[in-house]
Amino acid sequence: MKQSTPFTLVGLLAAVLLGSSPGAEAADVIKFGVSTPLSGPAAPWGIPHKGATELIFDEINSQGGLEVGGKKYKLEVVAYDHKYVIAEGAATVNRLIAKDSVKFISILGGTVVKAVEETVNESRVLNLPLAYADGLVSPRNPYTFHSFPSPPETVTFWNWIKQHHPNIKRVASITPNDDTGWWSLKVETKYVATLGYEVVAREFFERVVTDFNPLLLRVLAQKPDIISVLAAPAGSVGLIIKQARVLGYKGRFIHIGQMDTSVVAGIAGKENVEGTWVHGYVQTPLPEKVKNWQARYTKKHGEWNATSIDFANPAFAFVAAVKKAQSLDPKRIAEALSTVEFENLWGKAHFGGKDYYGIGNQIIYPMPFSEVKDGVAHLVAQLSPPHN
Amino acid sequence: MTAALLVQSAVIGLSIGSIYILMALGLTLMFGMMHIINFAHGAVYMLGAFAIYYVYFQWGAPYFAAFVLAMLLLGAFGYLVERSIYRPIKGGVEPTLVALLALTTLLQAAGYPVFGTLDKHVPPVFSGTRNVLGVMISVERLMIIPIAGALVVGLYLFINKTRMGAAMRAIEQDKEAAALQGVNVNVINGLAFAVGFALAAAAGALMAPIFKLDPMMGEQPLLKAFIIIILGGLGSIPGAILGGLILGLIDSIVATALGAEPAFLLSFVFIILLLLWRPTGLFGHAL
Amino acid sequence: MPSNARAATVFVAVVALLIALPFVGGDYYIYLFALVFINVILAASLRPSLTCGQLNIGHSAFMCIGAYTSALLAKNLGVPFEVSLLCGALLAAVVGLAIGYPSLRLRGVYFAMVTVAFVEAIRLIASIWVPLTRGNAGLSVPKPSLLGMSLATRTSQYYLALVLMLIVLVILYKLERSRLGLVWKSIGMAENLAQSLGVDIANHKLLAFTLGCFFAGVAGAFYAHFIRFLFPPEFGFLLATNILVYNFVGGRGHFAGPVVGAVFLSLLSEPFRGSPYETIFFSIVMLLTILFLPGGLITLPGKLAGLRRWRPTSGTYAPPASA
Numbered sequence: 002m003k004q005s006t007p008f009t010l011v012g013l014l015a016a017v018l019l020g021s022s023p024g025a026e027a028a029d030v031i032k033f034g035v036s037t038p039l040s041g042p043a044a045p046w047g048i049p050h051k052g053a054t055e056l057i058f059d060e061i062n063s064q065g066g067l068e069v070g071g072k073k074y075k076l077e078v079v080a081y082d083h084k085y086v087i088a089e090g091a092a093t094v095n096r097l098i099a100k101d102s103v104k105f106i107s108i109l110g111g112t113v114v115k116a117v118e119e120t121v122n123e124s125r126v127l128n129l130p131l132a133y134a135d136g137l138v139s140p141r142n143p144y145t146f147h148s149f150p151s152p153p154e155t156v157t158f159w160n161w162i163k164q165h166h167p168n169i170k171r172v173a174s175i176t177p178n179d180d181t182g183w184w185s186l187k188v189e190t191k192y193v194a195t196l197g198y199e200v201v202a203r204e205f206f207e208r209v210v211t212d213f214n215p216l217l218l219r220v221l222a223q224k225p226d227i228i229s230v231l232a233a234p235a236g237s238v239g240l241i242i243k244q245a246r247v248l249g250y251k252g253r254f255i256h257i258g259q260m261d262t263s264v265v266a267g268i269a270g271k272e273n274v275e276g277t278w279v280h281g282y283v284q285t286p287l288p289e290k291v292k293n294w295q296a297r298y299t300k301k302h303g304e305w306n307a308t309s310i311d312f313a314n315p316a317f318a319f320v321a322a323v324k325k326a327q328s329l330d331p332k333r334i335a336e337a338l339s340t341v342e343f344e345n346l347w348g349k350a351h352f353g354g355k356d357y358y359g360i361g362n363q364i365i366y367p368m369p370f371s372e373v374k375d376g377v378a379h380l381v382a383q384l385s386p387p388h389n
Numbered sequence: 390m391t392a393a394l395l396v397q398s399a400v401i402g403l404s405i406g407s408i409y410i411l412m413a414l415g416l417t418l419m420f421g422m423m424h425i426i427n428f429a430h431g432a433v434y435m436l437g438a439f440a441i442y443y444v445y446f447q448w449g450a451p452y453f454a455a456f457v458l459a460m461l462l463l464g465a466f467g468y469l470v471e472r473s474i475y476r477p478i479k480g481g482v483e484p485t486l487v488a489l490l491a492l493t494t495l496l497q498a499a500g501y502p503v504f505g506t507l508d509k510h511v512p513p514v515f516s517g518t519r520n521v522l523g524v525m526i527s528v529e530r531l532m533i534i535p536i537a538g539a540l541v542v543g544l545y546l547f548i549n550k551t552r553m554g555a556a557m558r559a560i561e562q563d564k565e566a567a568a569l570q571g572v573n574v575n576v577i578n579g580l581a582f583a584v585g586f587a588l589a590a591a592a593g594a595l596m597a598p599i600f601k602l603d604p605m606m607g608e609q610p611l612l613k614a615f616i617i618i619i620l621g622g623l624g625s626i627p628g629a630i631l632g633g634l635i636l637g638l639i640d641s642i643v644a645t646a647l648g649a650e651p652a653f654l655l656s657f658v659f660i661i662l663l664l665l666w667r668p669t670g671l672f673g674h675a676l
Numbered sequence: 677m678p679s680n681a682r683a684a685t686v687f688v689a690v691v692a693l694l695i696a697l698p699f700v701g702g703d704y705y706i707y708l709f710a711l712v713f714i715n716v717i718l719a720a721s722l723r724p725s726l727t728c729g730q731l732n733i734g735h736s737a738f739m740c741i742g743a744y745t746s747a748l749l750a751k752n753l754g755v756p757f758e759v760s761l762l763c764g765a766l767l768a769a770v771v772g773l774a775i776g777y778p779s780l781r782l783r784g785v786y787f788a789m790v791t792v793a794f795v796e797a798i799r800l801i802a803s804i805w806v807p808l809t810r811g812n813a814g815l816s817v818p819k820p821s822l823l824g825m826s827l828a829t830r831t832s833q834y835y836l837a838l839v840l841m842l843i844v845l846v847i848l849y850k851l852e853r854s855r856l857g858l859v860w861k862s863i864g865m866a867e868n869l870a871q872s873l874g875v876d877i878a879n880h881k882l883l884a885f886t887l888g889c890f891f892a893g894v895a896g897a898f899y900a901h902f903i904r905f906l907f908p909p910e911f912g913f914l915l916a917t918n919i920l921v922y923n924f925v926g927g928r929g930h931f932a933g934p935v936v937g938a939v940f941l942s943l944l945s946e947p948f949r950g951s952p953y954e955t956i957f958f959s960i961v962m963l964l965t966i967l968f969l970p971g972g973l974i975t976l977p978g979k980l981a982g983l984r985r986w987r988p989t990s991g992t993y994a995p996p997a998s999a
């Protein structure tokens with residue numbers, strides 16, 4: 002038995018190596034890699050990310066494909082599950098680039114995207130991520146085009162609040178204790194301070210926490226008028242709202258990032274969520290174009306997910322840029338992305354923000370903001386970012 | 390930190406502590422009987438919560454009926470786990486531990502496709518709030534104390550006043566001697582699994598309306614329960630109660646003063662130091 | 677053929693295959709196998725401690741210490757990789773000694789729980805000590821270098837990992853085959869008996885534990901410069917239990933057990949990358965192995981051979997015994 006052990010190893014190795022020969026590549030297929038959480042706690046983001054991309058590609062394929070330089074190409078999504086774990090994220094991105102020879106990818110998740118920043122740059126693949134991460138949009142990352150509005154864009158909603166609700170003065174901020182949370186808090190509190198708000202509390206929590214009472218005791222002692230929960234996941238926000246209301250907090254909540262408000266309303270109770278402001282995740286009234294998208298998405302995937310509206314951006318941007326560049330060279334497509342104007346589900350979109358980031362690689366479009374009324378997110382305004 | 394804030398956080402701490410105790414009870418019972426740490430306790434807690442989600446919220450059964458059903462179902466599951474995992478391994482502590490870890494991973498991973506990926510909720514069973522020493526506490530949280538108390542008393546009566554309880558105590562003291570006296574060790578071990586799992590399910594069923602539901606929801610309570618039973622001494626029920634209250638207070642007061650992470654770190658450092666000082670915890674007996 | 681010679685032949689064949697891999701396999705397999713090598717070091721580093729009968733669930737903490745020490749020395753002070761790796765491993769060993777010494781009097785599950793508590797404590801320190809570690813923002817780490825040359829390519833990093841793994845495995849194998857290894861085994865099998873024979877239990881256990889911490893630190897240091905991004909939540913309970921599971925699934929009866937376990941489980945998820953059912957499959961395999969192969973995967977060929985030769989005709993058949 003002792004001697005057969007190493008043979009097991011050899012067998013395993015051989016099996017893997019045999020499986021490693023790259024399959025014959027169909028010449029008329031454009032592969033688009035998606036590295037996203039498909040299982041685990043972050044899957045509610047990853048599944049619509051993959052689903053929206055597949056829907057857009059399928060619709061183009063059913064019309065014969067995407068024409069580049071006079072030739073029709075089929076679009077194909079190669080999606081891997083990174084479970085929101087760094088090592089898995091690095092492995093999936095390496096697999097996409099080195100094994101599947103993918104030239105265009107979209108990665109979801111702040112920490113994952115930061116961990117593979119250099120791999121992406123060195124391999125010169127085009128990345129259209131969905132992630133809040135400090136320094137992601139930067140001249141250091143010329144091939145990264147961030148396809149989701151970040152806090153520097155969505156803070157614009159505070160101008161609307163100042164105009165429509167002048168009685169709100171004291172702001173408290175509660176965010177997850179990681180890069181995403183820190184950056185969001187830094188950007189938002191700095192912006193509201195310039196608008197004349199007083200930031201009375203800055204708190205961080207571990208993503209696994211469910212009992213927010215100790216933290217809320219600290220925050221509520223500062224008597225805030227509004228509590229920002231930017232970058233917190235919907236489940237945590239539901240618990241924060243529920244527990245803050247029990248402790249007697251009467252003010253509003255605001256989350257200027259993506260959040261599923263139906264989950265929040267379920268956990269916290271409809272009456273407790275009333276008046277909460279949120280970016281994206283609009284449920285009603287839906288513009289015709291979004292309604293149409295909802296019907297198509299539900300037909301293809303069975304289950305509607307409003308997160309898919311904004312997570313469709315990478316696919317829209319990619320298709321528009323390939324059409325404009327008429328090339329499959331990532332460099333040419335990147336050049337096209339810097340200048341192309343395209344339609345997403347909320348209107349005209351382009352990549353900009355050079356004044357803020359030093360490079361024009363941030364998606365800019367009229368962003369939707371909603372207010373929760375009777376547990377449902379109602380669209381209140383579509384606003385452009387402070388920078389263009 | 391003002392005196393008022395200190396009192397408030399202490400009250401919150403006791404309410405958190407009573408939740409922890411509930412989680413630690415079944416864990417410490419199973420350790421006392423079989424000297425195994427039930428790593429699957431958190432996963433069973435999760436299943437108990439989802440049982441309430443379906444039976445009470447989705448299918449509309451009365452809450453207490455759903456609660457009892459959750460305990461029975463997962464008690465039966467515990468018996469099954471004893472039969473199919475613990476018994477074939479023949480009581481090896483380490484392989485059992487790894488098998489229970491594998492079971493946990495399986496239940497959690499299967500939870501996403503089965504229950505869905507979005508966080509779930511169960512509407513509150515008790516509504517309203519009460520002012521306790523200057524801090525508002527929801528009635529649903531206050532109700533944990535009598536229910537946890539009832540479970541502790543029930544467990545005490547079961548162990549001390551029934552034949553099966555006597556057999557369990559006999560095994561806890563000396564397995565071979567108990568077997569010679571005609572105690573069917575296999576059946577009683579199965580029973581210990583059933584009771585332990587049912588208690589985890591009760592904790593989950595009680596927490597479901599208070600917190601949120603997701604397949605990973607048992608991880609944090611499990612880590613907390615580990616700390617508590619080490620603090621109190623493995624196998625000791627009074628130890629678990631004292632440990633739960635101590636940890637609840639640490640978690641709340643330190644977290645209010647310094648933040649949640651330092652509180653968590655402190656609890657781990659505290660038990661490392663405690664174990665080095667008293668290798669069997671506050672109430673534990675030597676192995 | 678004597679089993680030792682045969683094992684040596686196979687070992688040489690495997691190493692030759694691994695050396696050849698960069699010429700045969702694609703870039704991705706180089707990357708994947710470097711990760712597998714890290715897991716092999718981690719799994720093997722736990723073995724001395726397990727052999728002594730310690731239920732150790734603490735190795736992600738020592739990996740974490742090795743990783744952060746090496747990363748910070750290289751990043752902030754420009755210390756060359758070979759030095760920073762050694763410092764990381766040494767610090768892991770020193771901390772291991774400090775925690776291992778007072779834990780010696782703890783038995784069984786209490787020991788296991790202290791190691792679990794230690795994993796959580798180290799993870800939390802890494803996440804709270806923001807000025808040093810950047811906490812949960814994550815720490816980016818420079819590439820490894822050797823003798824002043826930066827190992828920029830995946831291939832060079834792969835060979836570095838291979839060499840590290842081989843060195844660690846050879847050292848651990850020699851130790852296990854020495855008198856020291858026998859003492860460890862005797863402590864693990866019958867601690868009281870060993871004690872009555874005059875074996876210094878405490879010091880031997882402590883040595884096994886500390887050595888394991890050192891090699892976990894080596895794995896951590898290489899991991900830091902290979903993945904190049906450290907994030908405290910990843911060094912938690914889950915990773916610690918994975919390292920334990922490698923040993924159990926591979927088999928504890930043989931030196932190659934943890935190696936087989938780590939290789940098998942690390943590669944198992946590969947075909948399922950795109951599937952949300954990856955973890956489900958993984959845990960079912962884990963459970964089945966524990967239930968039906970109590971000796972681990974390493975006993976599988978023996979069992980299969982046993983099935984095939986159940987008729988007592990073959991003289992070469994020896995019943996599988998835990999070596």
